[in-house]
Amino acid sequence: METYIIEWLSLIFRWLHVITGVAWIGASFYFVWLDNSLQNPPQWKKDKGIKGDLWAIHGGGIYEVAKYRLQPEKMPETLHWFKWEAYTTWITGMLLLAIIYYLGADSYLIDKRVADLSQLQAIALGLGIILGSWVIYELLCSSQLAKNGLVISALLILFATTIAFLLTQLFSGRGAYIHFGAVIGTLMAGNVFRVIIPGQKALVAAIIEGKEPEAKWAEKAKLHSTHNTYLTLPLLFIMISNHYPITYDHNFNWLILLAITAITAIARQFFILKHKGLHKPSILIVSAMATLALAILIAPKQIMPSVTVKNIDKSQLTVQVLSIIKERCATCHAKSPTDEVFSVAPGGVALETMDDIHQWAPQINARSVQSHNMPFMNKTGMTQEERNTVARWLELKDQAGN
């Protein structure tokens, strides 16, 4: 019953997280586009204090959008603010992290092969790293070092590398990735909360009081919104990364995480330049080539089972494979799993009969032979010899063409 309730909570918060995330990133994409696409307005608009404007069509109507250099002649009665998209995405994300990775720490966060942590230790480390990263980031960005673009960029890259490495030395691959995402999400929501919104409040207050707004706010807001812009695509990758053990389960998962973060951040640059009317497809080509290079570099080595498994006849092998899969996989992958954590077959994949094994053969090959991603954290203790046996059977099956 308890796992059933947790499944529902996870479903609801994941759904809300996606909805609010779409609203936040959608608004962010729109405003980055808007800001970069503004055109030089005619003189009569400039006289009114308009810095740039543009025309757009959407949903059956034509829109005229204008950005003021500072303030309009009269402050409008209603001014729309964009902040709750960010806050609710962060809140639902943290709840989801708690439901899946903290309540279910023993299954999803702790990997005894990486570090032998207790549930409490894992949660404390996870939350500590998220909060600690935010504090360090804030200190770095408000220090003198932030004045020099190159220095601050180098420091932030070093900082990200340390966090990625540290996380993968503490948690399961997917737990490490999702924490890296939680760190990025926290920095981004924190930027909205601590810098962007207070900056906007200071601007409105100055306008109402008829004073010059302080320049420091504009500078800070610019630095932090730039970070948010480049972090959106990496964050979106991390949100879906738990589907891709080819990335998080690799021995060099922390380097892969950093590489994908860099590739996706660079890809964002293409769109930013494009909004400004600069077409630089070379940027996207570089990102695509880097992705291809990464895919080739981290490809699992082809296993050569024939060498390691004694040549026994196929029917004997089939009996062995069925018993291996039943013992090592069906505790979770069954209509009624006996595992204490998984109450329904993960991914809807049941592995109880020879028919099941035939149906899922390519996936079994990918996740238990070519990679050692299954059994989940090798909970059932599958041996290399057993993997070789399964590999040999799969090979014979392929040769027989069935």
Ligand code: HEC
């Ligand atoms: C302790 C429980 C457990 C055991 C044992 C286990 N798995 Fe899994 N399996 C999971 C979980 C949880 C997922 C979903 C998360 C994921 O995809 O990484 C999963 C996902 C999968 C998937 C992907 C399903 C999809 O979404 O398409 C395959 C294939 C798979 N397992 C095969 C196996 C094989 C083969 C074995 C035995 C060698 C095995 N598993 C043993 C828990 C387990």
